Amino acid sequence: MLLYERLLVIRARRGATPAADAIEAQRPVVIAGFGRFGQIIVRLLHAKGVDATVIDHDPGQIELVRRFGYKAYYGDISRIDLLRAAGLERARLFILAIDDTATALATAKRVRAEYPQVRIMARVRNRQDVYDFMRLDVPVIVRETFGSALDMGEEALKALGIGAYRARRIVQRFRRHDLETIRHLYPHHQDEPTLISKTKEAREDLARLMRDEGGTPLTDSDWD
């Protein structure tokens, strides 16, 4: 109740109408976490005219982002009453953009159970976390540094003399192969020895795939 009231207080201060239902009916996206990760998504959606309902548990962060002109609500997403107040039952999409994977997983479990119609997307730390969310059938699971690491890998390939178009294609292929490998290894994810040997196999498959993809692999003679 306390959190729900806080949420309403913040809304009232912002001069929004006091009827939570009316406000939230227009917001098909609820995002938990307005740190570096969530902010990018909110800005991207905002640029396309989609306003999201944002929840963050850090009042300083909320204050900061308001100064930049975005809307955000203060609260703890492990409280189901807050999620209800944020209009989750009418949301199309619930984005877990927080950096605390354990809380995200517990919240995903609960939202899956209480609002099965809401599509969930989750930010996670590592591959093991991916398996944890796969067990809940969460359809979009994104490792928080995977995309940037691939971006830097693409820059590295270009710095080593590979053309921009080819570097992009190599990275796309790597990404696809990595996601397929995760799906393929899911049945073995609690069996470390099998996981390791199958991961090695997958890596060799990938190297073969890369050798076969038209371009030649880089060798010493490619360095200038």
Next chain:
Amino acid sequence: MLLYERLLVIRARRGATPAADAIEAQRPVVIAGFGRFGQIIVRLLHAKGVDATVIDHDPGQIELVRRFGYKAYYGDISRIDLLRAAGLERARLFILAIDDTATALATAKRVRAEYPQVRIMARVRNRQDVYDFMRLDVPVIVRETFGSALDMGEEALKALGIGAYRARRIVQRFRRHDLETIRHLYPHHQDEPTLISKTKEAREDLARLMRDEGGTPLTDSDWD
């Protein structure tokens, strides 16, 4: 000296030849940091036949990754003798993939001064860090969660009914605009009020750009 010796010891255990120079001459890439971020880059390069010299300060991590079949050296990158031992003076590329931005910045400064011919790429946490590395003229600076946040944003657009091709194009435009904005705001990065007002302007520019990009912005009538 101690670290240098450790490095040689680890190499000797692995059965490599004892001549550090001979080994490293074949490795045009040195990567500091073999966590989640560095591993992806190493795997990508490996798939294209490029073996990198990897340095990490966590012996457990080194041990783990060896079990998966990769080469990694134990050491503290703030020691210049270790960087020398790793063959940095003959490297084309030095990738700072560690999660400690302060150490990365100090190392970049030193490498810039001692090995000006080596191209540096840096993983950073946030936009402010980008400015710090821009001051050193580091040519590739990647925010560690930016790429994954965009990946998830792309998935969110698709979940809201935007076609895959258009969602991809929107994200590419957003990314380009964000990088241009950072460059544009660089002269003001230590002046918070100007930074905030110019950031708002840039956001409005982006919204205009998105409205003009052919497709219509999403509106309420787009929801089903």
